[in-house]
Amino acid sequence: LARPLAALFALAAATLAGPALGSEPFPAAIQAHLGLSTAPGCALCHQAESAPVGAADKPFSASAEARGLVAGDVASLEKALDQMRADGVDSDGDGAEDLDELWWGGDPNHADLPAGGTQDPPTYGCATRPGDARSEGAIALLLVAALFARRRNARG
Numbered sequence: 001l002a003r004p005l006a007a008l009f010a011l012a013a014a015t016l017a018g019p020a021l022g023s024e025p026f027p028a029a030i031q032a033h034l035g036l037s038t039a040p041g042c043a044l045c046h047q048a049e050s051a052p053v054g055a056a057d058k059p060f061s062a063s064a065e066a067r068g069l070v071a072g073d074v075a076s077l078e079k080a081l082d083q084m085r086a087d088g089v090d091s092d093g094d095g096a097e098d099l100d101e102l103w104w105g106g107d108p109n110h111a112d113l114p115a116g117g118t119q120d121p122p123t124y125g126c127a128t129r130p131g132d133a134r135s136e137g138a139i140a141l142l143l144v145a146a147l148f149a150r151r152r153n154a155r156g
């Protein structure tokens with residue numbers, strides 16, 4: 001009697017935790033692995049933007065699954081991302097690689113480059129990346145602090 005009961009519990013647990021919840025650690029893992037300024041939304045891989053989401057059925061997830069991605073397995077995700085980078089995967093065929101699109105805020109599932117656009121990410125000034133707003137703010141604060149320190153020294 002114990003074995004069928006255990007099987008029933010396992011089935012119930014699998015149903016509750018099933019793929020409808022998506023792979024919750026994935027957005028943060030993608031952000032960390034690629035150094036993105038924000039975590040991608042559920043819509044990167046799923047049709048629905050918020051939980052409960054359906055199957056991972058977007059071109060990006062198909063490309064990742066073709067490279068060994070297993071739902072819920074962060075290690076397989078990181079491996080798949082590395083392989084996508086190595087393969088230069090462009091799931092939507094718009095000329096920009098999936099991982100580049102993620103990095104500069106494009107949509108790897110839709111050919112969304114502006115007409116006549118290039119595959120180069122937009123630039124934000126000399127050696128500046130979009131995720132560096134925080135360091136720019138820190139540099140500005142340091143400059144202001146240095147100015148105040150100079151004025152104080154000049155008075156004293």
Ligand SMILES: [Ca+2]
Pocket residue numbers: 090091092093094095096097098101107108
């Ligand atoms: Ca693309």
Ligand SMILES: [Ca+2]
Pocket residue numbers: 092094096101106107108109110111112113
């Ligand atoms: Ca695109």
